[in-house]
Amino acid sequence: MTIPNTTYGERQLRLLPWTTPDGKPCYLSADSHDSRLSLLADDIEAAQLESGEQVLAGAKAVLADPKAGERAVRFALTRASESLGDTLRIAISRGERIPEPER
Template sequence: MQRTEGDRQRRQNLADVSTGHVPRLLPWTTDDGKPCLLSTDDEGGYVSRLADQMESVQLRMGAEVLKHAREVLNDPKAADRELRYAGARLAECLRDALRVAESRGLRLPVPDSEDDSVRPTPATETSG
């Protein structure tokens, strides 16, 4: 996946100017919805482990909500209230999954050159 200029700018804005270290985007926000960041090089610290566990829980919950939503959507007799509830939960799970993806994407190493940024994955490689 190629980084956009916006991705590069976001990384630059978050980077510690003296070290180039990018703080970790945590899987929760403040009460007013602002992102929470963790500035540490220690990936094994308590807050990092807690964030990893929270991300795992959020992704599992997303899978469970998706399963339930499919059941509701496949039920032709589902009430509007059930459909709205399923949609609201799906939106919450999508928000969480996007935050996890953004956090993990920000922690990927920045390639040294543009050529390094696009590498075929085993699923896209073709045998000759």
């Protein structure tokens, strides 16, 4: 996942936890971390992380079942890869918002 420079003037842009219909990243330029859209993004990130935990548990169960068929394994892998993509987007977004240490 390659994310372009996310600075607009002096303002840091926030990578949002969703994409455009054609899969391009969405960014937020806001003066406050408490804006309505920032709080919505926080809620969606939390839901994505919780969903990722559930997907991980389900994938582990499928992989531990020697009788699981190809369809079950493919489904688990598909959901796991989607969750991993969400988690990486969240990590990148949060990492970009960590202030640089003062020297």
